[in-house]
Amino acid sequence: MMTKVASRRGDGLRRAEQRDRYLSRVVYPRRMRLADSLEAIVWLTIALVLALFLADSGLADFATPAGTFTGIGIVCGLVGTNLLLIQLVLASRLPAIDRAFGHDHALLTHEHMSKPVFYLIFGHVLFLWVGYALTTHVNVVAEIGVMFSTLPDMKIAYLGFGLLAAVVVTSVVIVRRKLAYEFWHAVHFLAYAAVLAALPHQFSTGQLFADGTWARYYWLLLYAVVAGALLVYRFGIPVIRTLRHDVRVSGVRAVAPGVYSIQMTGRGLEVLGARGGQFFIWRFWAPGQWWHAHPFSLSAAPESTRLQVTIRELGSGTRKLSSLPIGTRVSIEGPYGLFTERARTTRRAVAIAAGIGITPIISLLEHGDFAPGEMTVIVRATDEEGLYLYPELYELCARKSAGLYVFTGNRSQSGRESWLPATEMRRNVTLSTIVPEIAHADVFICGPRHWTDLVVEDARRARVPKFRIHYERFSW
């Protein structure tokens, strides 16, 4: 008897070790190779555009003060435009980017690039004003007018710059929550117009991309690749998927006050390859609803004919979703997100959620291949009523033999901030006291922005390496 038990335990350990090795030496490195290749491409495009400038004897410009201003202006424009195109690619839903970094992370990078890119483009305008004014011995203000009226395609280029400024300004304001999301989103689409408006002057006024040079063909190719990625992945594929899969609302179920599960049916959904923990951007074609696009995570494992999301009424857009008529057509964009098994780097996993953030964690656990004991779920809510989908979660954890910890209570209103309720914080509870082996686990976090940041901080204090922290934050 003893030997049998021992050998079975030995088998189990061996299997666990094998899984660990597979996740840490195959799954994770594969994703990192992709991520590194994509990042390398970005650096190489920047190097290439600088090389084109240098190959066109760009350094000769720096011989005179006027030429120096002009040269700096040109470099700012080249690098700024290159980065602007990268920003567009980051927002294009390119599958490789989603697989390597995740949609959330890609958009965060997109956001972080905005200011530097704008400063570069602004620098391009300013330095060339000064450079041209010095060359032609005109004062800077007069030069603005001269440029505007005489150089080819400059009027439309100035228009592009104005549009870009509008996009940046509205983004700064929306972060302060003073604008409706839809308004901001509409203005954001002007960025495409801005990029296109800036194109003609690059080929006519810009000498680097003069007619017949191979720099011109490279630059055109770069624009074509970016436009192609946007047309295919941002617009084409979502439309095709919406038409092909014919997703419709099949039922709305109240889960808690103000919280609803929306069930949808569709055709052949398995070809989408959606994974538990991912989200779609949904658009419900009902009166007063169709102009809102909602990013909602799947709250149940996706099936070939059924999809489910669970939503809390947060903003003006979600308030009326509970009364969606059955049969309402639904447009889908997705699936997106790296909040899935694909992000795993090791066997053990800890999932931490607040409130409605539990939804992707339920579908992740339900759909994912987690062996007994590999997953620990930690849920936080203000009170028991805020533990949405708790019966489902409890049943799921029991079925998958996952650990489950629940924390309810108000968070501390003063002093040190914590992601935990104030009572737990006073007892010095932290992630490493709840899950002592957390440093060797993947950590999945889903909750409001600020709360998520606090959990990430705690995880870092518990010595969880950055590459093992995966988070999705609600925005709007």
Added chain:
Amino acid sequence: MRLRSGIFATLASGAIILLGWQVGDGSAQMSAPTPAKAASSATIQPPVSQASTGTDAGGSPTTAPAAPAGVADGTYKGSAINTPYGTVQVEAKIVGGSISNVVPLQLTDVGSLSIEIDRQAVPMLKSEVLSSQSANVNSISGATYTSEGYVTSLQAALDSAHFSS
């Protein structure tokens, strides 16, 4: 980014930039012509005679049938070449079988910067033409369109004079 990939990306980017610099610097020493024009050579091959002589004037300037000795003295007007910055046209003066002067009749005039660029580029182009006795000269960096128009117009003028270097 992992260390190995980081090193690779840095080295590759560095190599690309150095290569660009090398290409640019190499041509900058020859009175700053632009190499972006062609991958193999920085020299503009002027298209043969767009103007008065017509395309049947025959081949490249070097294989033109007329000998320098047979070129009559006089001034020959080149064709007017349109560029995005305006029309460029030059006149070649030939004395004793060699080019003695090139006079610009029209130059790029779109934007004040064009005029400024031409003021620097045109004397450089002229001195290159006079020393090489042909329209086969390097384009001036930063004045690509002017150079192209100048050289093309000049070639047309030389063709109409049956001049060949």
